[in-house]
Amino acid sequence: MDQTIVYPNHSGETLNNLVLAVVPNMWPGGFNMSGLSVDGAPIADYTLSGQRLEFALPAPLAPETMLTVSIQYALILPFAEQRDPSVERPRIYGFTDRQINLANWYPFIVPYEAGTGWVLHDPWYYGEHLVYEAADYEVNLVTDPNVVVAASSFADYGGESTRYTLTAGRAFAISASPEFQVVSKQVGDVTVSSYYFPFYENPGQAVLDASAQAVELYSRLYGPYPHKTLAAVMGDFNDGMEYSALYFHSRGIYNLYNGTLQNLVVAVAVHETAHQWWFEQVANDQALEPWLDEALCAYSERLYYETVDPSLVSWWWEYWPGRVGGTEALGWVDISVYEGGGFTPYTNTTYLLGARFLEDLRTRIGDEAFFAFLQDYRSQMNGGIATSNDFFTILRQHTNVDISDLIATYFATPH
Numbered sequence: 001m002d003q004t005i006v007y008p009n010h011s012g013e014t015l016n017n018l019v020l021a022v023v024p025n026m027w028p029g030g031f032n033m034s035g036l037s038v039d040g041a042p043i044a045d046y047t048l049s050g051q052r053l054e055f056a057l058p059a060p061l062a063p064e065t066m067l068t069v070s071i072q073y074a075l076i077l078p079f080a081e082q083r084d085p086s087v088e089r090p091r092i093y094g095f096t097d098r099q100i101n102l103a104n105w106y107p108f109i110v111p112y113e114a115g116t117g118w119v120l121h122d123p124w125y126y127g128e129h130l131v132y133e134a135a136d137y138e139v140n141l142v143t144d145p146n147v148v149v150a151a152s153s154f155a156d157y158g159g160e161s162t163r164y165t166l167t168a169g170r171a172f173a174i175s176a177s178p179e180f181q182v183v184s185k186q187v188g189d190v191t192v193s194s195y196y197f198p199f200y201e202n203p204g205q206a207v208l209d210a211s212a213q214a215v216e217l218y219s220r221l222y223g224p225y226p227h228k229t230l231a232a233v234m235g236d237f238n239d240g241m242e243y244s245a246l247y248f249h250s251r252g253i254y255n256l257y258n259g260t261l262q263n264l265v266v267a268v269a270v271h272e273t274a275h276q277w278w279f280e281q282v283a284n285d286q287a288l289e290p291w292l293d294e295a296l297c298a299y300s301e302r303l304y305y306e307t308v309d310p311s312l313v314s315w316w317w318e319y320w321p322g323r324v325g326g327t328e329a330l331g332w333v334d335i336s337v338y339e340g341g342g343f344t345p346y347t348n349t350t351y352l353l354g355a356r357f358l359e360d361l362r363t364r365i366g367d368e369a370f371f372a373f374l375q376d377y378r379s380q381m382n383g384g385i386a387t388s389n390d391f392f393t394i395l396r397q398h399t400n401v402d403i404s405d406l407i408a409t410y411f412a413t414p415h
């Protein structure tokens, strides 16, 4: 790989070093760097340990100036079952015997927070740990023509490689398989596609229909969809995850499809689609404040069901404990992934309890203020990394109703 990063320093501080996340290096021998330079000057002195690549800059980078980092490297992809050794966890990045998945596959400069420094959290056993700034991407890919490629943007064929461009994206992902079947649908100027393996036509179509409906609904409720494509990709593994204009959906869930809307094929499809607003447009610190995107995406499922078939809303609320595998006591919405206490308590809290908070909030302040707030929150924080404080500050611009009891019920930290 030959990668160029043009980095503008919007941190407000003079930077003396750079920190990049290099997730492929979590697998020993998985990332082999052959060149590293800044503005053409080779960097010989760097540390690369686990997912962290760090080096001093040849010259300080003043605020609102730019530099260019060039990196040459080769990746050795892990087999999908080969766990990330740091937390003994299977990752989407890697390959199976019929699929290659490139997610968090390139080095990227992590966010810099004035006063705090570089934001690169440790991986954890569940949840996400990476935080992404918005960036423009150009990816030139050479592939076998017999392989079907799903990616975070339209493909521009011609020449030796296929060119993909993405504006203001958080994470450019690629999935390729010679076995992919594809169905697509147009929603306004957005092309929604569902990639699935043979013999999964029915869930593959259900994922397409739900994702397309969700794009239409959330565009209306929250604000415009940010890209021209959305790829829903059946993973040859049991995990779902959102990236820019692309999400993975779990093979295990496709296997359970029952032909109705009352199942996880549909609920997860609309949840992952909602991440194109809450993750892609409005990012957040996924490790320290996972509720910010997960509660909104869980609640987006509820909004989907109330729109397409209100009789399913009560099913949806009741289904949650079964869905996450237990009914453990719930704690605070605003825990970090590290405080989650296991996958089930973690999702019960940040997803389900977060959705209950949003339901109570909506009931308390009324639909008009609730949806005006969500639109404004998306609009004000679009392209940025929101915090819980941003959430409540913007909320209070839309309501004077007292919600202190709700905050005391759901949140460990007062707002």
Ligand SMILES: [Zn+2]
Pocket (backbone or CB within 6 Å): 271, 272, 275, 293, 294, 297
């Ligand atoms: Zn989610």
